[in-house]
Amino acid sequence: MAVEKSYYDHANPDLLSRIPTNSLTVLEVGCGGGALGHAYKMINPSAQYLGIELMETPAKLAKERLDQVWCIDIEDMKIQFELPEKYPSIDALIYGDVLERLKDPQKILREHVSWLSPDGVVVASIPNVQHWSVIYNLIQGNWPQDDTGIFNKTHLRWFTRNSIVELFASLELKITSLQPRFLNLEQAKNFAKILEPCLEKMGQTPQKFLEGSAPLQYIVTATKKLIKPVYISGLMLKPQAGMNEVRMIQPLKSVASFPGVNIELSSTGLQLRSLDPSVPKIMIWQRQTLTYESSLTQLKKIIKAGYILISEFDDDPDHFQSIIDNKYLSFRAVHAVQVSTDSLSSSMKKYNPEVKIFKNCLDFLPASKLDKWIVKSSNSRLRVFFGALNREADWEAWLPCINDLLLEHEDLFEFEVVHDKKFFHSLMTNNKRFTPICDYAKYRQLLSDSHVALMPLRDTKFNKMKSDLKFVEASGYEVASIASPTVYAEVIEPGFNGEIAVDGKRVAEILKLWGECPDLAKACASNARNWIRSNRLQSQQSVARLDWYKDLYQRRDELTKALLQRVPELSLE
Template structure:
């Protein structure tokens, strides 16, 4: 997620006048406290502890930084966060997140919070045109790429395999990351790629026709973003998804299909196999919606305005931070 939540948004922001970006996965050389240059440090998913992290935060404060936590998962999933009094939120000036449900989980610990939805940096080239006979002559390719999702796909592997086994020569499945899912598939036409870099992941996704996005309705999953649907839509894939997270995006206008039962899953796949032009039309509509509504350049101005407002209010925000974590004084 470093590409989507950090690298790409900051590159887009750096296109604005008078903004420069430095990034590092390790220690940074800090600007001195005497510098008058406005400076923010955006810290992705910091795991801070009361025993080991206070001095690092004090140093950033002494050097005049506004510190922002970039967070994109349900904090309740990691007990260490609560055990350290939510320092990764309370000990920073502000927090930015990807979804409103996640914002509602974090806001009690830091009210200075912004929601920047995940977005697409650039639309890939349009898919080559194919006639219905061409689509009927080749297998349809289904994409599944996720980590730690076995609990999400296990209830659906039976009906999925029923569709694949009924017509094995007309389906191929591209799997990224999840070896257990790959092994559970009941057809020979399957390909597995271990965890890979983001460009490879997107290239493999773009080679497919359908993105399958099962997601169980759990508190952890409800904090997730709709990024996978946006990525698939950008490539013109037809999206078949669980309602958790994705139904709201479909309601907002993204073309896609929700399944809540085994029959709905089977019906969607068999109908697309019978009418691949309808599948392709759905994907093309989704691609157009992403281009009009969920591109990174759409939010550059809002990001810049919020970051500049944090700097302008830094004294007030620092006072509030020290009230939340008095150990950082001095």
Template sequence: MRRAGEGRKPPAWPERLASPPHHVSHPRAIFAPLDVAHALRTCPADVCAVTRRNYGTDANPDLLARIPLDARRILDVGCGAGGLGAAFRRRNPATELLAVEADPALADQAQAHYDAVHRIDIEATAPPIAPGSLDALILGDVLEHLRDPWAVLRRDAALLAEDGVLLACVPNLEHWSFAARLLAGGWCYEDQGLFDRTHLRWFTKQGMQQALEQAGLVPLEVSPRIFDHDRATEFARRLAPALQALGVTEADWLRRSAPLQYVWRATRRPPAPMLVAARTLRPVGGVNDVRVLQPFAALASRPGVATLAGPQAEMPKVDVPRILVLQRRLLDRPDSVDYLRGLRATGALLVQEFDDDPAHWPSIAASNHLAFRGVHAVQTSTAPLRDLLAPFNDEIAVFPNALAELPEPVNFRDPSRLTLFFGALNRQADIAPFLPVLNQVLAEAGGRLAVEVLHDRPSFEALATPHKRFTPTADYAGYRMVMGRCELAFLPLADTRFNRMKSDLKAVEAGGHRLCCLASPVVYAGSLRHGETGLIVPDPESLGRELRALLAEPGRALNMANAARAWVAADRMLARQVAPRLDWYRALWERRAALDAALLRRVPGIG
């Protein structure tokens, strides 16, 4: 934590408290709760900074998740080395990112990640930002360093657009380590962490809420950042007799003292609330991630939008617009009408999420396409699928598969060697005709061409080369990690009805990782520009020809891979879909009476 240089009633929405982020690992152990000597010489490490020199290198994940993904203009005050800006840039390359950082060395580092870095003392000089122009104002670990944080909040709240959001991360004055130090008689300031000597102001949760309201903002959400919960719990247990004597319950004190920091989200006016829930498939590969979990995280970055997902997710009883997404539910059982009747009774608007050819499951047609007729609306991934499903439901939206984040490339490190990625479920028949020519090119190339195969063990065994590696079926992160270390991606699809209904997701993922695709014309000819953003290989002969050409001129592969990454950054990021998805869901809710009447006409038994 370091220096960066009449309230309104909040909406009727339950306070949402985040779980401790499991992926934040750098806070060191605070101290053994009963070891007073250790308490006197050890101070909690700041979870956002380790030293002044590298402050802000890493992004605070709890702030990052709450920046509206489709924000057009953001000001990050006290950006440090720019880790938060760099992380958000990967999520939305189109955002105008501005920053304030008074430390010259840190500002120099941050400059690479922001469109502009203002090197000012935020208290002495107002940011040169037009009032009402920011979609997000971020104050990460800043307010505690100011002489008058209340004045800065009042002044800079006016920079927000009407629907803009303020995000702040502040230390918790009630953290249990404060009490431990005071009881041990060993209070001391230090050079970093919770007891940083530059901390001039301290906040409780109630005090920070008042500060936001006095600035004319509407506090929407406060999320605790809890680290070392076991020690906090043990400390509370040992204090229980004293707490009881003071009329304070152990559970209440632990709730207030466990958080090291709080992340606040506030707006100038209460946002329109919405709840979007999903009943997901059993996780296989990245199906859930791409079609539900990542889009839901994108939606939840908008103030007022809550999401939840799981195989048996229940719709909470809240008086807000409610959308329930059913992910590829076949609805082919004898009790499916009863199942849908129960879901409709919750008052939620039902949306089927389907991104494959339903003919793959004959039971769907046998049930008279209840999967699509028995819901209010359908969402899918491609125009051909929309046209295929249109006879069964008039309300269909297309949301192409997209990336939540543009990863940093890690490939093309050795210009003398290329690695070809092949990884997909149920593609053995698609790759089989290409294996002889692939083996021929591998033999010619020697160690200059290697192959990474994921999931498909028979195809891996058929490759006659020692320069190959196999990875079993992985989760989505593992799949993307294997793909990312390759330079080429082979995407074969035979010309079948089922394949023609597939999306171009693998080309999008490969482009995001800066791979050059060699892909079939089926599906991918509509996405890749041959010779510019990838190569279309309709037959084994063309695959062999293009592979040999790339081995002779690897720089050409890199050029196409860079162009593919630019295409994904411009056109296929989830940030572009936040507004269209929310607008469609809100429009569905506004028309729910008409949509419900149409549903009952299609399937009277649901009523």
């Protein structure tokens, strides 16, 4: 049976998540068709991603995706492969299901680790021969010879968790993470249950057996030098309109790609960890409203447990009466505050001097979809996207002019509306589609298929506190923006990466122009995507984010003292 092409063209998401997002040069040994490297370069486009691949067919595909690919057998004694001088060192060495295929994985690793930069990492996925399915087959007297999976007939070496640890220790590499990957966990539990009488006679507990036999493989991260761990916990809102993804999940997952960083995210509650005081413990609360009546006891426990507590807030605090009534306790009773805009920073500093701005970013640069701009027939229309919550007061001044335009040029446009049913029903056209509040993945998919996005914002104090996220999202998906000057004038250069509309008349003028000359909108969309590539990816701010968290923890005593001075009710005495 031939191995399917998809076998060499798959990106292991757990492996991808462990490659530090700030790596300058990555080398993947056994890169296949370059799927993993392609996915990584969407996260970090500036990286040089190199590949080594034995098979000619996948290597040919990889050469179309990666910066340089060598089609060689790294264990061929006749080939003395050396890293070209233009790559002085490697920041991440990747082995995705490769070490088990080598005759001497220890020898190869030792050679390659010599290329590693001082802060570089080795990331590998390695099958677990202790997996319950292997034990089951051995009991039956079988050793299958498969084209894929744990019984892949190309495997020459076999590993358990213990032997993985021994291999990396023999190379003086420090394992920072040994993450199990599971498949059919319930079957593993049932198998352990069946063997329970035998396990007890061998002095093995069912739980211990399950821990070793349930993982199908391990994702290993290791470094040359010992890395002090960092623990980051995040208490999020209940999922709504992508807020958790943009402000918590995506940025913290990017930070967690660095060795030693551990994250825990929840919308329901977090457990306090008891760790060595030298180990940084950071807790981030997203838009939590603190009150004197119900929050003081919980805050005392967090401070006593030695955490740095950060408030993550991305809206005008004066918009929320409960925050005002509690004298801005949400910001005064924490060690620091993180926000998304300069205006929010200025507002928060009235209540807490420790404020950091992390502008909204994308977790990856989406693949270009220029084919959507191709005019396929005379009936093709420009798809206009609008997706926002609570924006009626902002779009109502635009709508009459948009509807006047549709009376004369309805055939030029179709509308994709998400969330806002009133805006949908107010559009005087049959060329429209409505999607109610949806998850963030669906929202981004609908946006990506559009050509133009509308971003109305009135000039109010509340709106001035908002971020440019709508522009960032649209631009990443190569969608041209028509936006109000409020907020968006800071990032849009009219006629280059979008358009600014001061009123509904100007909106209609731009729509008509783009409807008749879509290449003008396409050019703005392309320039906007390039701007995102250079300015607004999570990988570009993750180092600064982690450094800030570590710095806060180093100043924990000082910051806690200042916090207790702001809120003496939290005194631990």
